[in-house]
Amino acid sequence: MKKKTDLAIEFLNKYSDKFRCPLCSSDIFILPAEKSVQCENHHTFDISKKGSLQLVNKFVKTEYDQALFTSRTEMMAAGLFKPVFSKIAENIQDDEFVIDAGSGEGSALIDLANNKKVAAVGFDLSNQGIQASTRGLAEGNLLFVVGNLANLPLKDQSVDTIINLLSPASYQEFKRVLKTDGQILKIIPNSQYLHEIREFVAEKNPHINSTYENTDVIKNLQEHFSQIEVVDINYNFALNTPELKANMFGMTPLTWSLDEEIKQEFIKSSIDNITIDLQMLKIRK
Numbered sequence: 001m002k003k004k005t006d007l008a009i010e011f012l013n014k015y016s017d018k019f020r021c022p023l024c025s026s027d028i029f030i031l032p033a034e035k036s037v038q039c040e041n042h043h044t045f046d047i048s049k050k051g052s053l054q055l056v057n058k059f060v061k062t063e064y065d066q067a068l069f070t071s072r073t074e075m076m077a078a079g080l081f082k083p084v085f086s087k088i089a090e091n092i093q094d095d096e097f098v099i100d101a102g103s104g105e106g107s108a109l110i111d112l113a114n115n116k117k118v119a120a121v122g123f124d125l126s127n128q129g130i131q132a133s134t135r136g137l138a139e140g141n142l143l144f145v146v147g148n149l150a151n152l153p154l155k156d157q158s159v160d161t162i163i164n165l166l167s168p169a170s171y172q173e174f175k176r177v178l179k180t181d182g183q184i185l186k187i188i189p190n191s192q193y194l195h196e197i198r199e200f201v202a203e204k205n206p207h208i209n210s211t212y213e214n215t216d217v218i219k220n221l222q223e224h225f226s227q228i229e230v231v232d233i234n235y236n237f238a239l240n241t242p243e244l245k246a247n248m249f250g251m252t253p254l255t256w257s258l259d260e261e262i263k264q265e266f267i268k269s270s271i272d273n274i275t276i277d278l279q280m281l282k283i284r285k
Contacts, residue, residue, distance in 0.1 A: 004051025004137050005035050011143045012037060012053070015119055018097060022055050022153040050134040053145045055153040056125070069105040069132045071250030076107035078244060080237055080276070085111040087233055087280055088163060088185055092116055096160035099123060101149050101174070102167025106133025109163070113141050123147040152177050161185060171224040175285060184283040186221070188214050190232070192277035194252065200271065201254050204262050208254065214279065227284035236273045248274065 002010070012019075012030050019028050021039035028037045031044075037053065038044045045055050075081075085108055092098060094117040100109045103122030106129070113120050113136070122144045124130050133144040147153055150170045154177045162174050164186040174184055191213055202210035221228060239245045245267045249255050255263070 007137045008047050008051040018158045020155050050131050051137050052130045055145050055147045066128050069129050071247040073105050074247045089115045098161045100163040104129045110136030186281040190277040190279050192275045196271050196274050225283045229282040231280040233278040235276050242267050
C-alpha cells in the first residue's frame, strides 16, 4: 500500500497544471524528495504525513474542532447525507475535475470518488478537518488541501464542478476558477432542515431562532448568477440510538452554545427522527 504522501504526490504530478501559488499566482511544481510543492518564485508549501497539502501561509484557527469533525464523520458513515451525496453524484460526469469548497471532514468527496471516475480536491481552512479527510485517500483521484476559499490556489477556468455543501462561498473566486461550461452544486438548508433540533435548542437558548429561511442566500446568489435550477432534497433520518443522538448533537453549530447537561437531555429526549430539508442549487455562469 502506498504512503499517503506518495498518493498526494501522484495526484499533483497528474494535475499540477490546475494549481497556482496562492501568494503570487505563478505555476507550481512538485519536489518529491522534500515532500513539498514550490512555485517559480520559491514559495514552498508542505505535504503533510497524512497526505494533505498546506496551501496557506499559516494555519487559521476556526470554530470547528476535532470533536465536531469526529461526530460528522460518524454521522456521514451512518448515512445521514447518503441521499444528498447520491444527488450530487447524479449531476457529475466521469472524468470531471471537481472541487469541494468547504469540504469539512471530506465525506462528500470521498463518497463521490468511490462512485465516479473523477479527480477531486477538497479545500477547507480547518487543518483538523483536512487531516480527518485524508482517511479517504485512494489511488490518484483525491487530494485535500488546507486553502482559502477567498483565494483558491487554482488557475482560471480549471474546474468542471464546484461542490459547496452547507458552507460559505466566494462567488467571485468560483466564477474565476470555473470553466465556461462548468457548474456549481450548492447545497443550502431549507426551512424545515433539522427543525427538531432548532426547536429544542431555541427552548434552551433564547438567542437561537426556531425558524429559518434561505431567502437571503438565494437573493445573494441571483446577484452573481442568472442560471439557477433548484432541486429539493427532503427525507427523515432516524436517531434511534444514543450514539447517533450524541453525534448529531455534536456535529451541528446549532448546539455550540449548549453544555454537557443539555446534551444528555437531548440524548434522552423523544426526538428519534430528524428532518433533512435541503435545496441543491445547480448554478451555471
